Amino acid sequence: MTPWAPADLTVVTGGAGWFGRAFLDAVARPRPEHGPVARDGQVRVLAASPAEVPDILEVLPRAVVHVGDLADPDVAGRLLAGASGASVVHAAGVIHPARVADFERVNVGGTRALLDAATHAGVRRVVHLSSNSAFGVNPTSDDRFRQHEPYRPHLGYGRSKMRAERLVLDAAASRRLDTVVVRPPWFYGPFQPARQTTFFAMVAAGRFPVLGDGQQVRSMAYVDNLVQGVALAEHHPEVSGQAFWVADREPYTMERIVMTVQRVLEEEGYRTRGRQLRLPVLVGRLAERVDGTLQARGVYHQQLHVLGEMDKTIACDVSATVDVLGYRPHVELAEGMRRAVRWCADHDLPVAPRRSPR
Structure with missing residues (x-):
């Protein structure tokens, strides 16, 4: 199987987001661990607001930036005007919204508008970033989400990502629009x-x-591993209409995640308390129940939502991604967290107090 050559035009939505900037940075400074992300053609990027434009141009100065709400069909149409044969990476979405209604408007409405515009333009492929939330939680700590997993969405975000993913996969079947879904967990x-x-x-x-006991299992994806997975899905000629989990090779327990972050912070010169806050599992269950009640009333509370997931196992199996796409995650938890901490230091982000020099 010979991968497709890079398209003359790449269109990226959600370019100012976490994944979006990591992807654009890899385009600007590709490394072997990124996979087939290098390209010389035009890169057209959608920003949700003018305030996001400097963040995009900081990582990829040659990007051609469009500004607008993707859920507006006119914006989507302008973004993909003249985009015949283009590669589209659809990463725009909202995870923690100001209001619950934004899940449907942005995640579902924006995806629908993009697919309509992509069909009209005749793009080569749309790669859509989905989420583990469309599949809920694993019933047991040793269960793993598989490539062909039934949907069991978790609350409003999960329902919106399920609906968006279905639109993308249905487009491959009903419109003959070439689409691939990538499903990342917590990255x-x-x-x-x-x-x-x-x-x-x-x-x-x-x-x-x-x-x-902190033994809940979580899959995580270092952003450069995710960039590699998306780039492979973007260029594989035989995977239209399929979906792939992209994460680190193996999941981690919550206790290990927290202890690894603590250790890396200490090794990077930050002061830590050297302890963990232990709470009963019941706290997570109560938080989830209150979160569900609030969301049913249109209210979203980020901290409550995150707490409601802390007692859950959310883990996936990447073996199909390895076998079909040739995915090879190069970075594991400690090294990835170290790079993240150093990125925070480089950008003067307050992580923790520094230890006094001796």
């Missing part, structure tokens, strides 16, 4: 948003909650 690494920096700060302060 980590450079270009992280404020919520991930807060996670580091809470671990350093001993305030990030580990529920029960």
Whole structure:
């Protein structure tokens, strides 16, 4: 199987987001671990607001940036005007919205508008970033989400990602639009948003909650591993209409995740409390119940939602991605967290107090 050559035009939605900037940075400075991400053609990027444009141009100065709401069909149409044969990486979406209604408007409406415009333009392929939330949680700690997993969406975000993914896969069958879905779990690494920096700060302060025995299992994806998976899905000629999990090779327990972050922070010269906040599993169950009640009333609370997932196992099997796409994740938890902490230091983001020099 010979991979497709890079398209003359690449279109990226969600270009100012965590994955979006990591992907554009890899285009600007490709390394072997990124897979087939290098390209010389035009890169057209959608920003949701003018405030996002500098973040995009900082990582890829040659990007041609469009600004607008992807859920607006006119915006989607302009973004993909003249995009025949283009490669489209659809990463735009909302995870922690101001209101629950934004899940449907942005994640589902934006995907629908993009697919309509992509069909009209005659693009080569759309690679859509989905989420583990469309599949809920694993029933047992040793279960893993497989490539052909039934949908069991978790609350509003999960339902919106399920609906968006179905639109993308249906487009491959009904419109003959070439589409591929990539399903990442919780990812980590450079270009992280404020919520991930807060996670580091809470671990350093001993305030990030580990529920029960901390043996809940979580798949995670270092952002460069995810970039590789997306680039492979973008260029494989025989995977239209399929979906692939992209994560680190093996999942980690929550206890290991927190302890690894704590150790890396200490090795990088930050002060930590050297302890973990232990709470009963019941706390997570109560948080999930309250979160569900609030979301049913249109109210979203980020911290409550995250706490409600801390007692869950959410883990996937990447073997099909390895076998079919040739995916080879190069970075594991400790090294990825180290790179993320150093990225925070380079950007003067407050993670934790520094240790005094001796």
